[in-house]
Amino acid sequence: MKVELDEPKCVASGQCVVAAPDVFDQRDDDGVAILLEEHPGAELVDDVREAVAVCPAAAIRLVER
Amino acid sequence: MTRIVVVGASAAGLAAAETLRREGYTGTLTLVGEEPHLPYDRPPLSKQVLAAEWEPDRVALRTPDDLSGLGLDLRLGVAATALDLAAQAMWLSDGAQVAYDGLIIATGVRPRRLPGEGAHVLRTLDDALTLRERLGPGRRLVVAGAGFLGAEAAAVAWRLGARVTLLEPAPVPLAHAVGEQVGQVLAQAHVEHGVNLRTGVSVTEVTDEGVRLADGKEIEADEVLVAIGSLPNTGWLADSGLSVGDGVVCDEYCEAARNVYAAGDVARWYNPLFGTSMRIEHRTNAAEQGIAAARNLLNPEARKAFAPVPYFWSDQYDMKIQAYGYLRGHDEVAVVDGDLGERRFVAAYRTGDRLTGALAVGMPPKAIRGWRQAIVAGASWQEALHGATTV
Numbered sequence: 001m002k003v004e005l006d007e008p009k010c011v012a013s014g015q016c017v018v019a020a021p022d023v024f025d026q027r028d029d030d031g032v033a034i035l036l037e038e039h040p041g042a043e044l045v046d047d048v049r050e051a052v053a054v055c056p057a058a059a060i061r062l063v064e065r
Numbered sequence: 066m067t068r069i070v071v072v073g074a075s076a077a078g079l080a081a082a083e084t085l086r087r088e089g090y091t092g093t094l095t096l097v098g099e100e101p102h103l104p105y106d107r108p109p110l111s112k113q114v115l116a117a118e119w120e121p122d123r124v125a126l127r128t129p130d131d132l133s134g135l136g137l138d139l140r141l142g143v144a145a146t147a148l149d150l151a152a153q154a155m156w157l158s159d160g161a162q163v164a165y166d167g168l169i170i171a172t173g174v175r176p177r178r179l180p181g182e183g184a185h186v187l188r189t190l191d192d193a194l195t196l197r198e199r200l201g202p203g204r205r206l207v208v209a210g211a212g213f214l215g216a217e218a219a220a221v222a223w224r225l226g227a228r229v230t231l232l233e234p235a236p237v238p239l240a241h242a243v244g245e246q247v248g249q250v251l252a253q254a255h256v257e258h259g260v261n262l263r264t265g266v267s268v269t270e271v272t273d274e275g276v277r278l279a280d281g282k283e284i285e286a287d288e289v290l291v292a293i294g295s296l297p298n299t300g301w302l303a304d305s306g307l308s309v310g311d312g313v314v315c316d317e318y319c320e321a322a323r324n325v326y327a328a329g330d331v332a333r334w335y336n337p338l339f340g341t342s343m344r345i346e347h348r349t350n351a352a353e354q355g356i357a358a359a360r361n362l363l364n365p366e367a368r369k370a371f372a373p374v375p376y377f378w379s380d381q382y383d384m385k386i387q388a389y390g391y392l393r394g395h396d397e398v399a400v401v402d403g404d405l406g407e408r409r410f411v412a413a414y415r416t417g418d419r420l421t422g423a424l425a426v427g428m429p430p431k432a433i434r435g436w437r438q439a440i441v442a443g444a445s446w447q448e449a450l451h452g453a454t455t456v
Contacts, residue, residue, distance in 0.1 A: 014434060018437075026431075030385075
């Protein structure tokens with residue numbers, strides 16, 4: 001599983017951090033999302049899917065292989 | 066359940082459709098969209114799209130591949146025209162009848178308009194592309210309505226070099242939503258940038274030359290944008306038997322009738338976290354409510370009340386405004402961090418004895434996250450403010 005973050009699209013809502021705190025954080029200055037874990041473990045799949053679904057900018061994509 | 070119809074192919078409808086598949090629903094899944102476009106995102110329309118920073122393909126909510134992976138019976142470019150609850154069937158503008166066992170209504174809202182012809186509204190991608198063609202250096206734009214949409218559009222038009230007049234009937238723009246103090250701070254940003262903000266001014270009509278005001282005077286403009294709020298798209302439900310009143314009336318599970326749910330801008334549901342019925346026109350709510358409605362439809366024995374903390378953001382000039390909670394009808398606003406005059410602050414909102422909202426301008430994410438958590442926890446005003454002073 002690979003997570004893709006389209007950073008210029010991010011609106012700094014922090015919804016991904018609420019949904020998947022082990023995978024995402026936010027930059028201190030402007031709140032733009034940071035990808036902590038590009039290849040999260042299977043136990044985090046549901047959290048990441050939730051983050052993809054609630055991201056208000058459609059800036060996160062989950063590529064499952 | 067083998068036939069589910071989701072009416073509305075924007076953020077809420079798409080989230081509902083995706084959730085149904087994620088939760089293992091394998092039956093027929095019909096997604097109906099009135100616009101011809103594949104699902105796309107609306108917040109950028111009054112920001113990057115209007116500013117011509119993004120081309121239209123950038124607002125797609127999903128790639129065509131991701132969409133085709135959902136196995137949808139996709140009906141785009143057709144509107145829902147009628148619903149018969151007893152027959153468990155609905156009708157489309159192309160004459161088709163669609164039967165369902167489960168229905169999710171996510172038909173959104175449409176812009177309120179003014180009498181007269183030729184004004185722009187800003188709801189769809191086509192609206193945004195039409196307006197952006199007409200903006201540019203020296204163009205005279207009148208924006209009727211200084212709510213969040215009107216304010217964002219005014220800020221973008223100003224950046225493009227247009228001469229912008231922003232008209233607002235209330236004495237302080239957005240005061241009903243964010244309070245008078247914060248509303249004044251946001252209004253000041255328009256004034257400082259040279260936007261001609263006029264408050265206490267009602268537009269009654271769009272004319273050939275511009276707009277006519279309630280006092281009979283006219284303001285000339287090359288383009289007029291009407292941004293005076295929205296109306297839920299419930300006309301097609303008129304004789305359906307559903308309860309409709311400023312939105313589709315739902316319970317705390319987002320259910321409007323047996324196996325019929327609503328989500329997004331069109332849904333009026335009871336939010337137990339705030340103990341009130343609400344209808345929220347925020348992008349984040351659309352997705353969250355689409356997810357919640359889909360889960361409750363599929364799992365009737367394990368339904369969960371939908372009790373979110375609403376969130377919205379707005380970009381105006383160099384300001385990023387973010388708010389959590391339900392600010393409407395608040396009793397008190399207190400600036401709890403930063404400085405109003407510098408347009409860097411956090412304001413907390415009290416309703417009764419509870420903290421019900423927090424709004425930040427130009428603050429780092431961590432300065433506001435704690436306030437969100439306090440609202441989730443149902444913190445009292447005393448607890449919340451005490452916390453703020455000790456952090």
